[in-house]
Amino acid sequence: MTKQIAIVVPCYNEEAVLKETMRRLNHELTSLKDAGKITRDSRVYFVDDGSHDKTWGIINEFVQTGAPAIGIKLSRNRGHQNALLAGLWIAKGDAVITIDADLQDDVAAIGKMIDEFDCGSDVVYGIRDSRETDTVFKRLTAHTFYKLLTTCGIETVYDHADYRLLSRRAVEALKEFREVNLYLRGIVPLIGFKSSSVKYDRAKRFAGETKYPLRKMVTLALEAITSLSVAPLRLISAFGFLLSAASFAITFWAIGVRLFTNEAIPGWASTVLPIYFLGGLQLLSLGVIGEYVGKIYLESKSRPRFIVEAVSELRESSRLK
Structure with missing residues (x-):
């Protein structure tokens, strides 16, 4: 049976690449x-995540000229992940495919994803088979990031970003989170539904600037770890144990120096070591705990993830004229 497919494309200041993205899709x-x-009636859903350039105007142009496109404009910038959710929640179809606007992910893999979906997979991951177009720094930080997530006990798909297919029931299940x-x-x-993957070669960005500089990459890593793992909190407990062991060792060392040598400096061991050692560890622990408390604070307010300001869609009757 032929399926209705929706393709969700989050956009933030993508005027330089958007027309080529629409052409290829x-x-x-x-x-x-x-x-x-x-x-x-399969469509492309462009989600404008509070862009400051002509992105929304270009999306509207797609719609008004009869392209198979629907525009979703968020009231302000809410971030890449929330823009994806907005598209997932609004898009209609038996399955939804999410892909970035920068054309680094090969659109030809869409057909392979649909084949996997037809074979019974509710989730199909796009896996980057080659990252030769990335800089050495980008590849190194990406691999470090995936290893860090695995170390923290977070289930993740290696070399997968946000290029994936979700069946309708997978989308409905995602709404429960x-x-x-x-x-x-990570979510x-x-x-837990049946999943599979397709591989593709990652290309260079067609135009414009990356939306994930180092600062945002670090923020994403912190978001991933603190949202899905308590490993940092357990690490604090481990530090506490090591601190106790180190304190005992230093105490015995200081006593030995005092009893068996003439090199002891009065007050040094009992003043300097505890101040630096305990002070640094306390600040580190408070920082990690504060990050989790901040997450609890944000969750407790239950603010909306995004607000849709406008939806641009051409009615089928107008499209057929």
Whole structure:
């Protein structure tokens, strides 16, 4: 049975690349429609995440010229993960595919994802088979990030970003996860439905600037760890144990120096060591605990993840004229 497919594209200041993105996605959709793999009412949902450039105007242009596109405008910038959610919640179809606007993810993999979906997979991950276009620093930090998540006990898919297919029932299951602090790459595997993957080569960004500089990469890593793992809190307990052991060792060392040598400096061991050692550890512990308390604070307020300001859609009757 032919399926209706929705493609969700989060956009933030993407005017330089958006027309090429629409061209490639439209070409892919047309090929899949002609092959009978998807229905004629399959659409691309562009989610404008509070852009400051002409992104929304270009999306509106797509809609008004009859392209298979629907525009969703958020009231303000809410971040990549919330923009994805907005598209997932609004998009109609038997399955929803999420892909970034920068064209680094190969749109040709969409057909392979649909094949896996037809074979019974509710979740299909797009896996980067090659990252040769990334800088050495980018590859190193990415691999370190995935290893850190694994160390913290977070289930993650290696070399997978947010290029994936979710069946309708997987989307509905995802709605049950109500936390405000989002890391979809870690939440989607928790759904537990049958999953598979397709591989593709990562390309260079077609145009514009990356939306994930080092600062945002670090923020994403902290969000992932503190949203899905209590490992840092347990690490504090381990530090406490090590501190106790080290304190006993230093105490015996100081006593030995005092009793068996003439090199003891009065007051040094009992004043300097505890101040630096305990002070540094306390600040570190308070920082980690504060991060989790901040997460609890944000969750307790239950503020909306996003607010949709406008939806741009051409009615089917107008599209057929």
